[in-house]
Amino acid sequence: MSTGLLTQPKRASKWQGKGRKILIIEDDLGVAESLACLLERMGFQASWVTQGQTGLAFARTEHPDVIILDLCLPDMDGLAVCEQLADGHETCDIPIIVVSGWDREDILRLVRSAGGSYYLRKPYDPKALVVLIEHALREVESWRAISMEDEDDFVPFDEEQIYPGGE
16 A cells, blocks of 8 residues: 555546546545445445645546545645635535544534535444435435526526616
């Protein structure tokens, strides 16, 4: 197992199935690889990076379905990564599952304030993570279905319908 930091995203394997794309941003390469293998066995396409900046760039270009984010990263604070993902127009609709061993009373508030969808404390049961991933995917699909219904009812604004003086 390599001890060097990955600077480019790496696929969990050569599996090219139609599974949902999961991005893992995790500084511990062993954890990232193990998690990616587990997710792949469950039919997901998993990619991982070990640095926040690389994760941001990957998320913007590849638009994964879910992001799993560790808070302790070598190049930047994980909460800052979460905020940038939540604020970015290319990534604001991607659910973010934050995993961390931080032992702070206000961790849930911090994660939610940064735009995180879910928080899971390390160490965690991988099955619990999979349940959160599936829940996040169902939630996004529900929102997208509602958005599509709303588009059908959308009436474009016509400037000619506005009359000066309230006429």
